[in-house]
Amino acid sequence: xxxxxxxxxxxxxxxxxxxxxxxxxxxxxxxxxxxxxxxxxxxxxxxxxxxxxxxxxxxxxxxxxxxxxxxxxxxxxxxxxxxxxxxxxxxxxxxxxxxxxxxxxxxxxxxxxxxxxxxxxxxxxxxxxxxxxxxxxxxxxxxxxxxxxxxxxxxxxxxxxxxxxxxxxxxxxxxxxxxxxxxxxxxxxxxxx
Numbered sequence: 001x002x003x004x005x006x007x008x009x010x011x012x013x014x015x016x017x018x019x020x021x022x023x024x025x026x027x028x029x030x031x032x033x034x035x036x037x038x039x040x041x042x043x044x045x046x047x048x049x050x051x052x053x054x055x056x057x058x059x060x061x062x063x064x065x066x067x068x069x070x071x072x073x074x075x076x077x078x079x080x081x082x083x084x085x086x087x088x089x090x091x092x093x094x095x096x097x098x099x100x101x102x103x104x105x106x107x108x109x110x111x112x113x114x115x116x117x118x119x120x121x122x123x124x125x126x127x128x129x130x131x132x133x134x135x136x137x138x139x140x141x142x143x144x145x146x147x148x149x150x151x152x153x154x155x156x157x158x159x160x161x162x163x164x165x166x167x168x169x170x171x172x173x174x175x176x177x178x179x180x181x182x183x184x185x186x187x188x189x190x191x192x193x
Contacts, residue, residue: 005043008033009057012050017099021051021107021114052117055104058097059121062087065094077141077191080132081184087159088166088177098163105160126152136188143189151187158183 001009011033015024026047030037044050069086073079087098108115129152136142162176171179185191 002043004035004039005053006057008035008040008043008050009054012054013058013061013096013100016054016103017096020103021111024051026050048113051104051114054100055114055117055121058100058104059124061093062097062101062125065089065091075141076132076135076139077184077188080129080136080188081181083129083132084155084159084180084184085177087163088173088180090173095167098167102160102164102167122156126156129156133188140192141188145189146187155180155183155187 008029012024012029015029015032019025019028024047026037026040029050030040033040040050044053066083066086069089070079070082073082087094104114104118108118126149130148133142133148133151137144137148159180162171162180165171166173166176
């Protein structure tokens, strides 16, 4: 990805977070990114292509900050927890990503093309989480039980809901992180001593 494309996609995340997907206007995006509308169309063909690439950019950016969050984890169970808590950080990129993700999810209800791209991205996140659950179980740091994919679906859904409540002011960030930590403990069972 070129620097210009990254600049445009970063601006697209901000505009979607601020105005929603339906409020994404190429002219406003061009002004936000400091580029011409022609350059946006050159790189992304049309608005649908831009929205789809923005979704992929959000997913890639989330992978970056969650990978960073798990670097200090000392065992497989901590990796799982940090992978999920990485989505509940009070940083501009996490806030923008989470808000834009919610806007894209809401728009996917009415847009089959976006729905498919969002489903693929969600499947990747759920699979990464399921792998982390399986690794914690293999390391003896979680009880055997429900399929890791089922655990991952519940935990990633919870992260999205907690994020929405935190960002809308219904929960504090600290409380959202406490609830998520409790959910991981409930799903995996007590940490072996």
